[in-house]
Amino acid sequence: MSLTDLREDLIASLGPDGVVTDPAHLRTYECDALTGYRVVPALVALPRDAAEVAAAVTACARYKVPFVARGAGTGLSGGALPVADGVVISLQRLRRVVEVDPVDRRATVEPGVTNLDISRAAAKYGLYYSPDPSSQQVCTIGGNVAENSGGAHCLKYGFTVNHILAVDVVLPDGTATRLGGDAPHQAGFDLLGAFVGTEGTLGIVTGVVVRLLHTPATVRTLVANFDSTKDAGDAVTAVIAAGIVPAAIEMMDNLAIQAVNAAVDAGFDPDTAAALIVELDGPADEVEARFADLTRLCDKATAVTVARDAAHRAAIWQGRKAAFAAVGRLSPNYFVQDGVVPRTRLGEALTRIAEMGDTAGIRVANVFHAGDGNLHPLVLYSEERGEHERAEALSTAIAELCVELGGSLSGEHGIGTDKACSMPRMFSADDLATMQRLRAAFDPEGLCNPGKVFPTPRLCGERPGPYRPHPLEAAGVIERL
Amino acid sequence: MRPTSLAELRDAVRDTQGTLLVKGAGTAEGWAGVPDPTDHVLETTGLTGVITYNPADMTVAVRAGTPFAALQRELAAGGQRVCLDPARAAAGATVGGLVATADAGPLRHAYGGPRDLLIGVTVVLADGTVARSGGHVIKNVAGYDLGKLLCGSFGTLGVIAEVVLRVHPLPPASRTVSIPCDATEAVEHTGRVLEARLEPAALEWCDGELLARYEGVESSVELRAAATPGGTTLSTSDAEAAWRRVAEVGDGDLVVRCGSRPSQLPAVAKHATSLTSSTAVGVHTLTVTDVDRLREEFPQVTVLRSAPGTQAWGEPHAAVPLMRAVKQRFDPDGRLGPGRYRPWF
Numbered sequence: 001m002s003l004t005d006l007r008e009d010l011i012a013s014l015g016p017d018g019v020v021t022d023p024a025h026l027r028t029y030e031c032d033a034l035t036g037y038r039v040v041p042a043l044v045a046l047p048r049d050a051a052e053v054a055a056a057v058t059a060c061a062r063y064k065v066p067f068v069a070r071g072a073g074t075g076l077s078g079g080a081l082p083v084a085d086g087v088v089i090s091l092q093r094l095r096r097v098v099e100v101d102p103v104d105r106r107a108t109v110e111p112g113v114t115n116l117d118i119s120r121a122a123a124k125y126g127l128y129y130s131p132d133p134s135s136q137q138v139c140t141i142g143g144n145v146a147e148n149s150g151g152a153h154c155l156k157y158g159f160t161v162n163h164i165l166a167v168d169v170v171l172p173d174g175t176a177t178r179l180g181g182d183a184p185h186q187a188g189f190d191l192l193g194a195f196v197g198t199e200g201t202l203g204i205v206t207g208v209v210v211r212l213l214h215t216p217a218t219v220r221t222l223v224a225n226f227d228s229t230k231d232a233g234d235a236v237t238a239v240i241a242a243g244i245v246p247a248a249i250e251m252m253d254n255l256a257i258q259a260v261n262a263a264v265d266a267g268f269d270p271d272t273a274a275a276l277i278v279e280l281d282g283p284a285d286e287v288e289a290r291f292a293d294l295t296r297l298c299d300k301a302t303a304v305t306v307a308r309d310a311a312h313r314a315a316i317w318q319g320r321k322a323a324f325a326a327v328g329r330l331s332p333n334y335f336v337q338d339g340v341v342p343r344t345r346l347g348e349a350l351t352r353i354a355e356m357g358d359t360a361g362i363r364v365a366n367v368f369h370a371g372d373g374n375l376h377p378l379v380l381y382s383e384e385r386g387e388h389e390r391a392e393a394l395s396t397a398i399a400e401l402c403v404e405l406g407g408s409l410s411g412e413h414g415i416g417t418d419k420a421c422s423m424p425r426m427f428s429a430d431d432l433a434t435m436q437r438l439r440a441a442f443d444p445e446g447l448c449n450p451g452k453v454f455p456t457p458r459l460c461g462e463r464p465g466p467y468r469p470h471p472l473e474a475a476g477v478i479e480r481l
Numbered sequence: 482m483r484p485t486s487l488a489e490l491r492d493a494v495r496d497t498q499g500t501l502l503v504k505g506a507g508t509a510e511g512w513a514g515v516p517d518p519t520d521h522v523l524e525t526t527g528l529t530g531v532i533t534y535n536p537a538d539m540t541v542a543v544r545a546g547t548p549f550a551a552l553q554r555e556l557a558a559g560g561q562r563v564c565l566d567p568a569r570a571a572a573g574a575t576v577g578g579l580v581a582t583a584d585a586g587p588l589r590h591a592y593g594g595p596r597d598l599l600i601g602v603t604v605v606l607a608d609g610t611v612a613r614s615g616g617h618v619i620k621n622v623a624g625y626d627l628g629k630l631l632c633g634s635f636g637t638l639g640v641i642a643e644v645v646l647r648v649h650p651l652p653p654a655s656r657t658v659s660i661p662c663d664a665t666e667a668v669e670h671t672g673r674v675l676e677a678r679l680e681p682a683a684l685e686w687c688d689g690e691l692l693a694r695y696e697g698v699e700s701s702v703e704l705r706a707a708a709t710p711g712g713t714t715l716s717t718s719d720a721e722a723a724w725r726r727v728a729e730v731g732d733g734d735l736v737v738r739c740g741s742r743p744s745q746l747p748a749v750a751k752h753a754t755s756l757t758s759s760t761a762v763g764v765h766t767l768t769v770t771d772v773d774r775l776r777e778e779f780p781q782v783t784v785l786r787s788a789p790g791t792q793a794w795g796e797p798h799a800a801v802p803l804m805r806a807v808k809q810r811f812d813p814d815g816r817l818g819p820g821r822y823r824p825w826f
Contacts, residue, residue, distance in 0.1 A: 103744050104743050104763070105743070126676065147622065148622045148626075154620065159620070161626075161629075162597050177803065178799045179803075181781050181798075182740055182745075182781070183740030183741055183762060183763035183781070184589075184593065184762060184763075184764060185738060185739065185740030185764045186633060187780070187781050187783050187794060188633055188800065188801065188804050188822070188825070189634050189804055190596050190631075191803055191804065191807070193630070193632060194626060194629045194630040214675050216680075217680075241537055243560060282678075283678060283679060283680050283697075285700055285701035285705070286698060289698045289700060289701060290698065342540070343538050343539070344535060372620040373618055373620065406617055406618075407616070407617070407618045407621075408616050408618050410622050411621060415623055419623075423623070427613070427614075427623075427624055428613070430610050431613050431614060432624070434604075434612035434614075434811075435612075435625040437807075437811055438625050438627070438630065439625070441803065442803065
């Protein structure tokens with residue numbers, strides 16, 4: 001029985017306190033923040049450093065036992081869902097900030113370091129780590145690399161992949177290697193760029209070198225209320241069309257605002273149909289000039305509140321970043337969606353989502369990154385009332401609607417287990433097979449986080465969803481051969 | 482072969498036997514390794530034109546053989562641009578060529594390179610498979626990002642047919658400031674400009690002069706230029722001449738691009754007869770006499786223009802075995818660009 005042998009090997013490499021075997025304790029690893037899928041792993045490895053990660057992976061490879069890396073478990077797409085009879089390799093003990101280098105503006109950290117702790121370590125030099133997922137107090141940089149995490153301020157600053165200089169990786173055969181280097185110039189293919197965002201399917205990250213930026217000179221933030229999400233969406237379009245690139249533009253609809261107000265006192269108007277949070281940052285004069293333009297462009301707003309000071313701004317963002325959790329006050333259960341639509345289809349998408357919700361008899365709250373079209377519809381339902389399946393179907397339909405409108409199934413949360421079965425709606429069999437070639441180059445045995453990202457018969461039934469032409473294809477704009 | 486549509490390109494690859502060299506405008510002919518003679522040359526210059534451009538979405542889809550300069554002209558009419566300014570653009574470099582060579586210019590300081598602006602790609606593999614990844618939205622993590630894999634692939638993994646790029650608004654005004662200094666001082670000045678939160682769009686040291694370019698609203702770029710420690714604001718014509726000098730560093734006999742920690746600029750500059758460097762980024766383009774000596778100290782080197790007998794690639798770095806594995810999966814018969822990456826594969 002290879003699992004017994006594997007357990008002995010892992011205990012020999014990691015010590016008895018480096019391996020979880022107790023069934024009750026194993027259950028704490030059965031899911032990430034996508035709690036609808038649960039699988040109890042056979043074993044959990046708790047390595048303390050890169051060498052122990054390599055030892056754990058080598059042991060799994062020896063017995064051909066699948067393994068799944070796990071950070072803080074905040075992932076929303078089931079990317080860290082264990083494999084039955086497989087191993088979870090937790091990176092929680094790799095929490096050292098190895099170095100903050102203020103001269104070359106970078107930090108070297110282990111994968112279990114939280115996103116916010118990087119910025120805390122860099123703060124004394126006036127530097128910070130830019131990507132800011134709303135879970136940044138908890139989520140780990142290793143998870144951010146796996147998911148290519150975004151956040152509110154990605155509109156101006158880009159995503160995780162734009163801020164990583166190098167990763168140390170243990171490949172699925174146990175070999176340690178490094179992708180990237182001292183500068184964003186590599187001799188050869190951009191394997192680092194290809195690796196970031198592969199959802200833990202190509203290897204396990206044991207070290208990360210991140211770029212640090214200087215905190216901006218000036219930050220100005222406003223909250224603008226609108227009579228409808230459409231008016232708010234039009235304001236977003238006008239701001240972008242004026243050539244302004246805000247650090248962030250977030251939208252919340254009335255349901256989301258009610259949830260936030262029940263949790264945090266951030267001063268959002270409980271009676272407004274929609275609110276935009278718009279933030280500009282940069283050199284003082286640039287920001288002031290653009291802020292005047294921005295205020296003018298919000299001419300349809302029923303009220304505009306400008307953040308008085310840093311504390312007021314922090315309260316606004318605390319409210320926005322608490323939104324997902326706050327929705328728990330409105331509904332016992334909910335699904336978080338993460339589709340993307342082209343900016344110009346935002347109004348249409350919101351209208352369609354509202355109609356779909358009405359038809360299904362399910363409430364949908366919207367809180368999202370409006371600037372880049374990344375929607376986060378929150379589908380509210382009650383397990384007790386037996387609404388699970390209806391809500392799940394609605395949530396899936398919303399993601400697929402985003403594809404239909406020319407967008408994407410996921411902007412930042414990943415495909416994971418959650419949306420693997422929808423992938424054929426967005427990509428052809430050839431597209432997916434080509435991606436699988438990359439996977440096979442890194443993981444020929446298919447042991448590294450199997451069953452994620454790509455549809456499998458086991459997950460999706462024997463017949464994965466039919467491929468439908470992309471709308472641009474249907475319109476004859478692009479061709480599929 | 483010079484296909485003029487994706488279907489023709491697919492057929493050209495699928496229905497031929499033997500090796501293929503992918504060629505755009507030929508502006509990077511000397512880059513990387515010298516390819517072996519191939520059975521076919523596949524020119525992408527017939528694959529031109531914008532496929533879809535919606536300024537309000539700030540994305541553009543374009544065929545790979547489109548001259549980058551032509552694309553920029555078209556975008557400028559909509560008040561936008563792709564934030565890439567490689568020297569080769571003026572010589573007619575194609576969009577696909579810039580992606581395949583991962584080429585960029587001084588704007589890399591604020592915007593990165595092709596990898597950071599590429600949001601979708603269509604590629605034809607060596608067996609004729611047509612594959613897409615990414616899409617038409619800026620924020621997208623669905624599936625693997627094959628576009629990034631193709632950056633720096635020099636036509637060895639597939640033929641780039643179409644790309645989707647992120648665009649940005651054209652800045653209303655710009656100013657360039659010059660700070661005369663040596664390479665050691667350039668590192669210090671770079672730190673000062675960044676610490677002053679002046680947010681230059683480009684920060685480039687070229688042969689004894691640190692250039693900071695500010696882009697934004699008129700009043701702001703003027704103020705930022707004036708606030709630059711130790712700098713002199715250049716007139717429009719002097720600024721153009723200064724940035725031309727940056728572009729001309731690539732005209733030497735043996736030119737390479739290499740990466741280092743930004744603070745190592747003085748050590749890199751010791752190897753150069755002429756050098757331009759994005760000082761905050763640590764990416765340098767330099768004319769050298771001995772590439773092997775440079776590589777001993779800074780292994781991440783790509784040859785851009787080689788003298789006869791130059792070894793294109795140095796000792797295999799840590800990720801080369803993975804490059805080989807990827808090549809094996811994408812092009813098992815070695816049809817595409819044989820010799821480009823010799824001796825690595």
